[in-house]
Amino acid sequence: MISSMTGYGSASRQVSLGAGVVADLQVECRAVNSRFLDLGFRLPDECRAAEPALREITTQSLSRGKVEFRAAWRINQSNHSSATGAFHSDSHALGAISKERLDALYTLQERAQDIFPKARELSIGEILRWPGIVAEPRGEEEGWLAATVEAGRAALDALMKSRQAEGKALVTVLTNITSKMNQVIANIEPKVPEYVAQYQEKLTERLSESLAAQELGKGIGSELMERIRQEVVLYAVRIDVAEEFARLKTHLNTVQTALTGKGPVGKRLDFLMQELNREANTLSSKSVSEECTQAALELKLLIEQMREQVQNLE
Structure with missing residues (x-):
């Protein structure tokens, strides 16, 4: 467990x-x-x-x-109460006072007062706390x-x-967070192709406007070619988010498998939190829409909540 x-x-x-x-x-x-x-x-x-x-x-x-x-x-x-009678007859019983030690302390006090006449006498509390006066078996x-x-x-x-009872409660919390993350992915993943198409349309419009701005017969200048190249490269990077979604779902499945298993899982889950956070960051950087960005931020928030709980697991 x-x-x-x-x-x-x-x-x-x-x-x-x-x-x-x-x-x-x-x-x-x-x-x-x-x-x-x-x-x-x-x-x-x-x-x-x-x-x-x-x-x-x-x-x-x-x-x-x-x-x-x-x-x-x-x-x-x-x-203590039941054995009180034994304390008076047994010199080793708790509460028994050593007559020899008490006499020695009294003699010691008299000698000290002969040398220091103004010194006060020991109180009852001080006498009882003196080592050896009261037997302490x-x-x-x-x-x-x-x-x-x-x-x-x-x-x-x-x-x-x-610890096992608290671990059971933590597993429930982590399972709920995992379900929320899967739901976020399920909501945003089908919409990504539409966002990519919209981004592609915007890119096409921008390129058309740039080409129209060139004078006829002069061809496409090197500066414009460089801009086109940069836009195409950026577009190619941004549309490739399928791999991030696949890895996110794989990591979440691994988390769920670990939570339903036995034995120590804390270190393994802590590593998986790092992997999940890495994929969420990549998804955010490749975002082609505001909704996709918000989904990535929500995933990062849920991952952080999960990381805090994982720190409590053995």
């Missing part, structure tokens, strides 16, 4: 920190447009060991897009690694589903 390059997914897992304490880990996976696959990671220290595994599963699943993994965790409050590295990889894989799956 065709996918876009933008999407979002998230998943959560729980990590045991010991002493009945559980952390809720949340992993998010975001993707935006990029010419190639560009991976980024914003992980806390506890989750950094999972980066190689996340990188591997992402490269196996995606080929384009700027993809970023973010992770954050917090203590599960329900487990971090759990085992293996637990963090497994939880981060599992949550990251689930977030990536959600991201891919999001």
Whole structure:
């Protein structure tokens, strides 16, 4: 299925920190447009060991897009409340205060105040934030690694589903634009012979007027011959638009085939946009009528709209 390059997914897992304490880990996976696959990671220290595994599963699943993994965790409050009784008896539980570290800090403060009598005492907040005062269990590295990889894989799956849904919507948009372009071609192509005939009539009139302006018996001068040659060459170039219409229709058929296929199509469609734009420019330069010029401009506008959407496809 065709996918876009933008999407979002998230998943959560729980990590045991010991002493009945559980952390809720949340992993998010975001993707935006990029010419190639560009991976980024914003992980806390506890989750950094999972980066190689996340990188591997992402490269196996995606080929384009700027993809970023973010992770954050917090203590599960329900487990916190249920384990409150254990905090007072277990020196490693979250929220347990280290009596030894507290005594050492108190002694340190007294010594500092002996030297600096005017120094203020530490506040409760400053004491609790002092390293080692409050126990903060971090759990085992293996637990963090497994939880981060599992949550990251689930977030990536959600991201891919999001990209596929957006890709489906983009295919509908591109198909509609393709239909409009085919309609423009169908409207203007049958009229081209009439425009060419009108242009030929004007050219004939101009040549007749030029010839009539010459005096009888003096023949056609070199200057007039050069003008006739230039007009004929220009006329020959302008009437040959059948090839441009044929190539436009061929490219549009190729676009439609790509949109109904599977797998990455972004780069291929981007190339086809260049080819379509080239043919539209040529059609505009060979225009023999105002209506033909307007049709070429409308095609270029639709191609540009399609190009903007194609940039979102993988």
